[in-house]
Amino acid sequence: MSPAAQQFLQRNRLPESYLQSAAQWFEPLLQAFADQYDSNQMTQVWGINGCQGSGKSTLADYLCSMIAERHGINTLALSMDDFYLTKAQRTELGTIVHPMLATRGVPGTHDVALMIDTLEQLQAGAETQITRFDKSIDDRLTSPEIEVSRGPVGLIVIEGWCWGASAEPDHNLVEPINELEGLQDAEGVWRRYVNQALATDYQKLFTMVDQLIMLQAPSFDIVYQWRLEQENKLLERHQGTDKAGTNGIMNQRQILDFIQYFQRITEYALTEMPTRADHLYQLGQDRQIKCYIPPLSL
Numbered sequence: 001m002s003p004a005a006q007q008f009l010q011r012n013r014l015p016e017s018y019l020q021s022a023a024q025w026f027e028p029l030l031q032a033f034a035d036q037y038d039s040n041q042m043t044q045v046w047g048i049n050g051c052q053g054s055g056k057s058t059l060a061d062y063l064c065s066m067i068a069e070r071h072g073i074n075t076l077a078l079s080m081d082d083f084y085l086t087k088a089q090r091t092e093l094g095t096i097v098h099p100m101l102a103t104r105g106v107p108g109t110h111d112v113a114l115m116i117d118t119l120e121q122l123q124a125g126a127e128t129q130i131t132r133f134d135k136s137i138d139d140r141l142t143s144p145e146i147e148v149s150r151g152p153v154g155l156i157v158i159e160g161w162c163w164g165a166s167a168e169p170d171h172n173l174v175e176p177i178n179e180l181e182g183l184q185d186a187e188g189v190w191r192r193y194v195n196q197a198l199a200t201d202y203q204k205l206f207t208m209v210d211q212l213i214m215l216q217a218p219s220f221d222i223v224y225q226w227r228l229e230q231e232n233k234l235l236e237r238h239q240g241t242d243k244a245g246t247n248g249i250m251n252q253r254q255i256l257d258f259i260q261y262f263q264r265i266t267e268y269a270l271t272e273m274p275t276r277a278d279h280l281y282q283l284g285q286d287r288q289i290k291c292y293i294p295p296l297s298l
Helices: 003-012 017-040 056-071 087-096 112-123 179-184 189-199 201-206 220-238 252-272
Strands: 044-050 075-079 128-130 147-149 155-160 211-216 279-283 289-293
Touching: 003 017, 003 056, 017 044, 017 056, 017 211, 017 279, 017 289, 044 056, 056 075, 056 155, 056 211, 112 128, 112 155, 112 201, 179 189, 179 252, 189 201, 189 252, 220 252
Parallel strands: 044 155, 044 211, 075 155, 211 279
Antiparallel strands: 128 147, 279 289
16 A cells, blocks of 8 residues: 555545545546646646535545655645635625525635635646635634645645536526525525526636536435534544534534535536536445446546
8 A cells, every 4th residue: 555545544534445446436537637637737627526425525635645646746635615705704794695694605605716816826836825614613724724835736626515516597596495495595585696606706616627526416315414424523533622512513403404505506416417527426325436427428
């Protein structure tokens, strides 16, 4: 086992068997990078879409680790989550536009301009501050904790539950899709604001990627189970630290309420994105890959 692979497993608390599965399913991605990079040596930007808990951040880390080792280049994994508006900014947005916008997650609660600027700086090889978001405190990390990227980066992988998503047609927004929308957004102000944000600024951002990878869940119904596993891992990571008791980590009831914010866009993406993803991975309920559909088959 290479040092990069060993460190990857340790960071993600994964068994060695993950590497066998990854080698089986993700070699086409590593080869796709090699084919393109060897021909022009230009920075590539890849985007990963997948609902909460689908394995996006793990895949991003794997790709960056393996490509850095194979090609001897700098790579960087980013998450849309790290570019949420600050807690204060979202609170203000919730006051001005709609109270639901104070909750992080949906389009309209990210700093899209900062994402675009960060990607452009990284592509140019400039010294770039990498913002990070701490979900346990529901806010960005402070300045002393911000990392800095220096020099050329060969691969940037950015992942997000709504990465690459398309806005819905207006007629889809008329009726609430779940209890949350019915009770808190009866007039449709929140969902129309979110949809408009997705239709405009976010599309400019999404065009910056060279490859769109989709981890397709079997349905939205599985999201609760996967998100619960995520929160348990977050709690485990903070055990013994001063963040262990923070209310930024959600309980089961909070998770049930929280995932309703994402249902509309997730369900629409599950139906319309598979036909335009560059690489499609279909997942089972156990989050294991069941099928890979390469670019020429889509």
